[in-house]
Amino acid sequence: MGEWPLLAGIWQNVAALRPQHVAVWCGLVVSSVVLVALFRSRWGRRSSLFRCAVGSLLVHLLIVGLTMTVRLVVGDGGAGAGPPIYVKLVDDIQREGPITLDAPPELLALEESPDADAEAAIEEAAEPAEVAVAVEAPPLMERPEPVAEKKIVIDESADSPAPNVAEAGPSFPEPVTPVEPEREKIVAAEGAAPSAVTEVAMAAPAATSPYAHRNAPNRLEYAERHGGSIETEAAVAAALKWLAERQSDDGRWDADRFGAGVERAVLGQDRGGAGADADSGITALALLAFMGAGHSHLEGDYQTTVAHGLEFLMRGQTSDGHLAANTSLYARMYCHSMASFALAEALATSRDKRLEPAVRRAVEYSLRAQHPSTGGWRYRPGDTGDTSQLGWQLMSLWSAEQAGITIPPRTWTGAERFLRSVERGRTGGLASYRPDGPASTPMTAEAMYCRLVVADALGGRTNRLAGDEATAAILALPPEPQRVNLYYWYYATLALHHQQQQSPEAAAAWQAWNSGLSQALVQSQLGDGPEAGSWEPNCIWGGYGGRVYSTAISAMCLEVYYRYTDESSAAGWTATRPDGTPLPR
Numbered sequence: 001m002g003e004w005p006l007l008a009g010i011w012q013n014v015a016a017l018r019p020q021h022v023a024v025w026c027g028l029v030v031s032s033v034v035l036v037a038l039f040r041s042r043w044g045r046r047s048s049l050f051r052c053a054v055g056s057l058l059v060h061l062l063i064v065g066l067t068m069t070v071r072l073v074v075g076d077g078g079a080g081a082g083p084p085i086y087v088k089l090v091d092d093i094q095r096e097g098p099i100t101l102d103a104p105p106e107l108l109a110l111e112e113s114p115d116a117d118a119e120a121a122i123e124e125a126a127e128p129a130e131v132a133v134a135v136e137a138p139p140l141m142e143r144p145e146p147v148a149e150k151k152i153v154i155d156e157s158a159d160s161p162a163p164n165v166a167e168a169g170p171s172f173p174e175p176v177t178p179v180e181p182e183r184e185k186i187v188a189a190e191g192a193a194p195s196a197v198t199e200v201a202m203a204a205p206a207a208t209s210p211y212a213h214r215n216a217p218n219r220l221e222y223a224e225r226h227g228g229s230i231e232t233e234a235a236v237a238a239a240l241k242w243l244a245e246r247q248s249d250d251g252r253w254d255a256d257r258f259g260a261g262v263e264r265a266v267l268g269q270d271r272g273g274a275g276a277d278a279d280s281g282i283t284a285l286a287l288l289a290f291m292g293a294g295h296s297h298l299e300g301d302y303q304t305t306v307a308h309g310l311e312f313l314m315r316g317q318t319s320d321g322h323l324a325a326n327t328s329l330y331a332r333m334y335c336h337s338m339a340s341f342a343l344a345e346a347l348a349t350s351r352d353k354r355l356e357p358a359v360r361r362a363v364e365y366s367l368r369a370q371h372p373s374t375g376g377w378r379y380r381p382g383d384t385g386d387t388s389q390l391g392w393q394l395m396s397l398w399s400a401e402q403a404g405i406t407i408p409p410r411t412w413t414g415a416e417r418f419l420r421s422v423e424r425g426r427t428g429g430l431a432s433y434r435p436d437g438p439a440s441t442p443m444t445a446e447a448m449y450c451r452l453v454v455a456d457a458l459g460g461r462t463n464r465l466a467g468d469e470a471t472a473a474i475l476a477l478p479p480e481p482q483r484v485n486l487y488y489w490y491y492a493t494l495a496l497h498h499q500q501q502q503s504p505e506a507a508a509a510w511q512a513w514n515s516g517l518s519q520a521l522v523q524s525q526l527g528d529g530p531e532a533g534s535w536e537p538n539c540i541w542g543g544y545g546g547r548v549y550s551t552a553i554s555a556m557c558l559e560v561y562y563r564y565t566d567e568s569s570a571a572g573w574t575a576t577r578p579d580g581t582p583l584p585r
Contacts, residue, residue, distance in 0.1 A: 028061055138314070138354040140297045140307040210402060211349050213562035214294035226497075227514040228561040231522050236293055238525065239555040242533030243286050244305045246548065251312030253548045255282040259537050260546030280316055280324040281335030282545065283309050284342035285552035291342070292559035296350050310346055313339045314358045321365030329379055331544075333369070337377070337392035340366060344399035356403075363400050366393055367411060374421065374435075375414025385418050386434050391446045391491060394453045401457065412457045419447055419454065429469025441477045442488035444470050449495035467499060471509045479516040481524055484539035486553045493517060493557045498564070521554050 035054055213222055220233055248254050256276045287309045290302050297307035316339075318325045323343075324335030340362040347355040369381035370393075376385015377393045394415055397407050424430035424439035431447030432439050448470040455462045474492045492513065500510035526532050535550040545553075556563065 031061065032058060136315075138311075140310055140352070140354065209349075210565050211345075211563075212565055214292065214349075214559075215299075216562065219294070219562055223561040226561040227511065227518065228558070229518065232518050232558045232561075235522050235525050236289075236555050236558050238533035239535075239551050239558075240290060240293060240295070240302065242531070243289060243548065243551060243555075244302055247286075247305055247308065251283070251308035251310075252279045253283045253286045253309075255279050255546055255548065258282075258547040260544060260549065277327050278324070278331040278335050278545070280313060280327065281331060281338040282548045282552075283312055284335070284338035285545075285556075286548055287313075287342040288338075288345065289552040289555040289559070291345055291349060292556050292563045296346060298350050298352065306346070310343065310355070313343055314355075317358055317361060321361035321363075323362055323365075333377060333379055333389055334392060336362070337366065337389070337396050340396035341392060341399055344396055344403055344405075348399055348403035351403075359400055359403060360405060363397065363405055363407070366397065367408070370411060370414055371418075372414075375416070375418040376421075384435075387418075387422050387431055387443045387447055387450075388433060390415060390418060391450055394450050398453050398457060407457070409458065412454050415450065416454050416458070419450055422447060423466075425466075425469050425473075427465040427469045428463065429466035429471075430473055431470075439473075441473055442485060442491070444473050445488055445492035445495055448474075449491050449498065452495060452498050462499075464502070467502070468505070471496065471499075471506065475509060475512060478513065479520045481520045484520075484524070486535075486539045486550055486557070488540075489517060490553050490557055493560050497560050517557060521558055525554070 035058055038054070213219060216222055220228075220230065223229070223233060243253070246253060246258065248257075255278045260276050260278060260282060287306060290296075290300075290306050290309075294300055295302040295306055297303055297310055300306075313323060316326075317323050322336055323339035324332050327335045340359070343355055343359050343362060346352070347359050366377070369377055371377070371382060371384050374384045377383070377389040378385050379389075397411065401407050418435075419431070420428075421435040422432045422437075422443070424432055424444075429444070429448070430439035431443045433443050448467065451462050451466070454460075474496065477488075479489055496506075496510045496513045500507045521535070524535060526534055526536070531547070533551070534547050535554045537545060537547045537550040539550060
């Protein structure tokens with residue numbers, strides 16, 4: 001076919017036709033043949049009016065078939081899936097001089113070949129460019145040398161989000177060799193798998209840290225007071241053991257090896273088996289599960305595991321800050337934000353300055369990728385945005401702020417603007433995937449948590465009525481073992497746990513949700529066999545993420561009791577249990 005471009009193009013269009021389109025065209029061909037035969041018959045020649053009417057009908061049917069089956073416009077029609085369009089208005093190029101645009105290099109390159117096929121150029125621009133990796137990951141297993149204390153501040157007034165490094169007060173304490181901590185053994189419930197027994201290091205960080213309860217000496221007791229149990233802790237321990245044993249020698253968790261990239265056409269869309277090459281995103285989720293239980297590259301039982309995972313992420317970072325440049329289109333921005341999230345949280349919890357340059361570059365890339373008008377993120381820098389991408393980006397940026405990297409207020413207000421664009425429902429508590437789409441419960445849960453994150457970042461408050469509407473929608477679709485959606489469960493768990501101290505109704509909502517969630521996850525975890533400690537990837541998005549995805553997300557759901565402190569959400573109100581005893585903050 002390579003020698004016959006016209007025939008090749010025809011064949012590609014024919015092969016791309018859907019079955020219903022083929023049926024339409026076959027029907028039109030048969031109808032045309034029948035009508036032509038009638039026109040040439042004696043009866044057809046006698047009725048000229050009949051021929052005109054039928055001919056007009058045939059032409060209209062052909063037009064309908066054409067519009068249904070042939071793409072007349074290349075691109076996404078403004079839906080935001082394609083690259084941004086940059087327009088130059090030039091009055092006198094000789095007088096004014098050359099005009100330069102602050103656009104991604106792969107998009108500017110399209111101007112240099114105007115005769116190239118537009119669709120091929122767009123698809124080529126969507127593929128990861130060959131970018132030299134200009135970053136050498138530091139060996140995290142070696143103890144760092146003391147360095148001068150500086151705080152990164154991203155200048156909001158600058159034309160680009162490149163940070164200015166300014167002297168500030170101490171914000172990154174000198175890493176020290178941790179003293180051997182006391183250990184609290186978490187024993188599995190009777191009948192649980194032997195792998196569910198482990199020892200978790202308990203070394204409490206500063207009480208003011210949002211991560212303070214992860215290593216608290218009384219973590220099990222704290223978890224039990226907030227809805228956890230010895231069974232949920234045993235499930236987390238078994239999950240981390242399974243994850244640690246599946247890490248590759250180079251520090252990654254291989255997505256394809258553990259079943260990622262299985263195309264199930266979720267919501268009717270074929271994503272080309274996205275996720276098979278999403279090693280950076282899958283590795284990031286595994287690391288977040290370890291860090292959520294208090295393990296880091298400087299302390300805990302899995303120091304080597306976490307260190308090698310972080311080193312893998314940093315080795316893959318390109319000079320522009322991207323952490324997933326060689327990943328396919330549908331997974332690329334997800335992987336970048338997840339990897340940014342993991343590195344930022346590692347920096348925030350350890351204060352190890354060796355992680356700082358990688359986090360700073362990742363933040364810069366994310367800030368450049370945000371749409372300047374809508375405030376959203378999607379598959380490529382400049383896309384108009386979707387709610388699903390927004391959640392991971394906001395969590396990574398919030399974590400970077402906890403590490404001492406100041407995020408410009410315009411970034412948070414932009415995200416707030418996007419959240420308003422997807423509001424649905426009577427009071428704006430429901431949310432859609434895109435601004436022009438219908439509300440869905442998973443997106444409602446994610447948007448609810450995003451609003452809480454933005455309010456925390458901007459020092460504001462959320463709409464109580466919207467929160468009530470979102471909560472009601474979430475409780476109407478509770479966790480059930482026969483209807484697993486870990487992505488939805490993850491965001492709903494974070495949102496309801498975060499807002500539980502805002503009112504008695506919010507506390508009751510959290511208790512109702514958590515009861516179903518913990519039971520569903522503990523019961524569905526594999527207790528024996530070669531995959532003991534993991535969760536099956538048979539949930540709605542599990543085909544794309546595989547077993548590491550399902551296991552890491554499930555573990556993080558069961559770590560929610562101590563993963564983040566929630567003092568900032570108390571709003572001056574003391575929550576109580578049904579028996580009247582106060583919920584601890």
